[in-house]
Amino acid sequence: MQGAPPLILQLEGVSKIYRSGDFSVTALDDVTLNIRGGEIVAIMGPSGSGKTTLLTIAGALLRPTHGRVHVCGTDVTNMDESHLASIRRQKVGFVYQSFNLLEALTALENVRVVIQNGSRNGRSDAMERASHLLETFGLSHRIHALPKRLSDGEKQRVAIVRALAKDPDLILADEPTANLDAKRGYEVMQLLGQKALELHKAVVVVSHDNRVRQFAQRVLWLEDGRLRDHD
């Protein structure tokens, strides 16, 4: 019998308080969250509820005010910037609301540059892998297109390929359907969910789009910085 998949993301009593002069805003309040490989978790909540803050802390981009963060068993809470960059490079893939592709690079180059970063892969190996991944996502005819020539759905698919390209254990998606119409949003979420399951990735999707719920195994609700199970 197989054991439980490994814990990929652990947040223990995480709080984030933004201070400005005499004022302070609590964006996250004592959040605890465990996510295992192959699990897709949707975190829903209204605007300003702290979803993006949660995502950036989970993605080793932001340090919590209190609590601890583990990514793939490594405590990243007090790591210095160069080690955090290494964690992001090896363990975390991001999918953004506004795609965030590099405008001067083609679809292939956007993926290739991430594969090559800090790896021993040569240029041709990286090209081959990027090309293969784009083909898998039905983008073989668009690999040499610049982002400005891609539709929004294609851009988001390239962004997902980029997130998967470095073979991370954790994928963090911030409102991935926000800039897509219903059909494209559905396709993108279906693709993300399918690939995450196939490749045993832990996926966190933060969104206020109800369509996301159907792809998640767990749906959590974040409001006023506090996390709870969704009704």
Add this chain to the structure above:
Amino acid sequence: MLLVARKNLFAERTRLGISVGGVALSVFLIGILLSLYRGWSQQVGGFVEHVPADLWATSDGTTDFVAAGSVLPDSLGVQLKLLPEVDVVSPLIVRPMAVYRAGGSRSDTFDVQLVGYDPKIGLGGPLEVVEGKSPPGPGEVVIDVEMHKRHGVQIGDRLVKGTKSLTVSGFSRGGDFIYTQVAFATLDTTIDFLELQPRTQRTFFVLTLHDPAQRDIVASRVELAAPGVHMVTGKDFASETRDRILSNILPILIVVLIVAFVVGLAVAGLTIYTATVEKSREYGILKAEGFTNPYLYRVVFEQSMITGALGFLLGAGVTLLLAPFAQDTVPQFVVSVRWQDIAAIAAATLVMALIAAYIPVRRLSNIDPVMVFKG
């Protein structure tokens, strides 16, 4: 070379063009000014350097050939000739003056460095006759060919000063001092033309020795035996002449060179900085994806280096292309392009590129990758 650096740089062709153009303009200005300085240096010291003399005798306190403030008695030549080490002694009378062409406007004068020499000895006379008759006869003068080019003086023309005139009998080469040129006449003609009193006055003596290695010994002996006489080698006298003329230009030249450098630096720095600011979000994306600050610094440095290299190639190319034609348009624009100067400009461009990247690089370190999650 990093893909991101190259692609980002060449994606914005107008900005790249402005940036490369700014550096190229700077390189061109620095190149042409340095070449002009070199050209003038060669030209103004050229005649003195090329007179095949081992020593020049001048009166103490003489600064240079062009000012020609030296006054020596003719008898000194006899004394110098008695020295066993001395082979040839040639007296020269040198005077700067302004003349005009007979038949032309009296106000249309130009500078001439009149050199009276002994044609029988030849030393200190025309270096290379290119046209006409030389040595000049009584009342005649051989002028530098640059005087012919710049002022249209022809063989047969008369050069007038006061009530006296000299007839041009030929053209020589190698006596151009940019703002003045040499004109050679015999000693007697020069004495008459200048109405020199006493007639035994001389400006310089040029000497050749049996053994040039004894130059220093002879110089010391003469200076000891004849107080008020200063002996100097042709090379040193040429250098003093250069310094005298170019030292007035050098501070201005340095200021213009600095301005040119700053212009190139400002254009390259500003365009790279604005490119970095515009791409802040993309640098944030790269940071979020795990690219380190040193990688991003390399992107900006490479962009700056490529801009600098392209600007250098363009600027140096234009300098090399235009320099030979410059003198045809402006005769005083005597340039000499040296590879050492081109190498120095390449080093200056490298420094320019490094400084231009410094501020954008500092900005990169402050980019917060969290920004990529906003909007």
